Amino acid sequence: MEDRAERIGRNEALFREVNENIERISATLEVSDERLKILCECGVPTCLEQLDVPVADYERVRAAATLFPIKPGHEHADLEEVVEEHDGYHVVRKRDDDAVRVVRDLDPRS
DSSP states (O other), X not given: OOOHHHHHHHHHHHHHHHHHHHHHHHXXXXXXXXXXXXXXXXXXXXXXXXXXXXXXXXXXXXXXXTEEEEOTTOOOTTTEEEEEEETTEEEEEEOSHHHHHHHHHTOTTO
């Protein structure tokens, strides 16, 4: 049976992939070059909260497989830590070994 950390990591990786598609489509349609509306990557499969993130911040976060933008308060304190706090969103870093392995394996940019 998959443990909780791996399940949350897989959910976060799924939302990351959805957001990658949102970014690609936005760029193709030239919707905005400054801000991006993405889904919260908190790992809760029923969370559909939207975040308004500057494209430059999104790209910086995407450069590291273990970082995820989330709605404030959606962090899993036992598996990750808040490393950045912004107006309307936070950035968390995975610290649980199982979750780190999963999100690195599923990173579409690696």
